Amino acid sequence: MTIRVVFADDQPLIRAGLRVLCADTDDLAVVGEAGTGTEAVGLVRETRPDVVVMDIRMPGMDGIEAARAITADGGTTRVLMLTTFDDDEYVYASLRAGASGFLVKDMALEDILAAIRVVAAGDGLIAPSVTRRLIEEFAARPSPAAPPAARRAPGGITEREREVLTLVGRGLSNGEIAADLSISVATAKTHVARLLTKLDARDRVHLVILAYEAGLVAPRE
Template sequence: MINVLLVDDQPLLRMGFRLVLETQPDIAVVGEAGDGAEALAQVASAGPDVVLMDVRMPGMDGLEATERITRDHAGSRVLILTTFDLDEYAFAALHAGAAGFLLKNVQPAELIAGIRTVAAGDGVVAPRLTRVLIETFTRRNPARPGSADDPRLGRLTDREREVLIEMAKGLSNAEIATELGLSEATVKTHVSRILPKLGLRDRVQAVVLAYQTGLLRPP
């Protein structure tokens, strides 16, 4: 059973998410919170597997709450819910350790799949927002000519480099496994080795590195 905490300052949105999630036999909503401080208290008491986190809330916002949750409650993973445009808060929340982010107008099936993916230890980013994220990072930090020879990339095996490229395309572990003809367990092993070799915290940072070094170019 995947235990989920809903964090949003709009009660109607929380109710809508609850109605969607409670139709699933493997997902249980264990609590709701209207701001970051309340979310921290709920995480401490309920220990959810996944926290669906709004960003802009009164009092403690979702960014600070995400930072504290990822620092103090490693068993709870944060999935950011953001509006149509990628705002700076959501952008910063990924740096704070969020496992990914989805649009608030996401289709129910996508939301459910995203929660399951995050609960399984993988990352999830809405495809359109992946493009915005990449464009933002590459605009701020354009790849340098020849930077694909970054010494950090030299720490990877050829197969790990292939996995990193597929990760940077936004593929899940299951999709990478299909693309490279590997088992999903093997892909998870590669990912678990790639991140520490590159000194990275999560898949989002891996995506950023791949584009910053020029290993993969924006479409």
Template sequence: MTVRVVLADDQPLIRAALVMVIADMPDIEVVAEAGTGLEAVRMTRDLRPDVVVMDIRMPGMDGIEATRMITKDGGPTHVIVLTTFDDDNNVYNALRAGASGFLVKDMAVSDILGAIRVVAAGDALIAPKVTRRLIEEFTGRSRRTATVPKKEIRGITGREREALTLVGQGMSNTDISEAMGISAATVKSYVTRLLAKLNARDRAQLVIIAYENGLVAPGKEPT
């Protein structure tokens, strides 16, 4: 199956570079390019791509609002935020808006392609270390400015809470399996139940919930 992608960035050179990267891949296809957030929303509604690669800083409607509009109806499209990491203070809010992961603009080509494939397959955490670093950097500042109420943890078991903590630390299913002494299949079952019980769109939102509810503190490493 070919992964259908919309590229949303107000810089034509960035879009052109990504198109060149993707052009030789038989399993990924760029179906449209958007220069604004509003264009990205319209193209997503018309084309129903698997993935939107979304820059945050765009004229008019920014990438955060565009991400919120794309993901609010629970459709099949996943959004990957395109960020420079060092100077972008809105990454946390992008996750809250429904983004499934991140691309850092100076990432290796292989990592960019891998990220698109992983998110298209439904696994929100592109690279646990990248996700953890981003959230650690911005969670304190963003908490003071975020206007969306946090999602409370209710109705989960002790073992599910343990799994949620490890997800929040950026662990993969394999790492969680080893840490909890359970099979990978059981980990997947825990994650699936957590998504349903906490009304989370994907794994990235589970990370946010873990941070917001104090299960993981910024800077805490997996044990």
């Protein structure tokens, strides 16, 4: 299956480099480019790509606002933030806006392409350089907009699913969850899939957010 991609960045050179890189692959096709957040939103609504790779700092509507508008449309397009700035506030705001991943531009180009594939497949991905800080951010500062009741452990899930959600919040993979709970990888994957459905979560990154906001993972646990 060909993954349809839109690149949104106010630097033409960045867009050109990513476009050329995608041209050498068999499974990625660039269906549009945008230089502003407003253009990105319009282009996504027009072309309905699988993934939009979005810069944060753009003139007018920035990437975070554009991501919020795109995910609010209720379509299947997933947003992957790609930026020079790995500031904690940008990471938190991007995921809050509905982004499924957050990458920095100093990553290897092949890693960026791999991230596009991961996000298109329905998973979430965060650059290793910011993952630990992000986890500490969620652990230390629940969303101020969420009332205490919203931060309790989610209802409607089994005790085993609660255990799995806790491990997802710690950043464990399906294989690591399976080893920790002495279950098969397939069973761990099934539990994660059920959590996504029951909690109406977009992806694994969204589950991490829910785990921290529910208080299932303590700071520096």
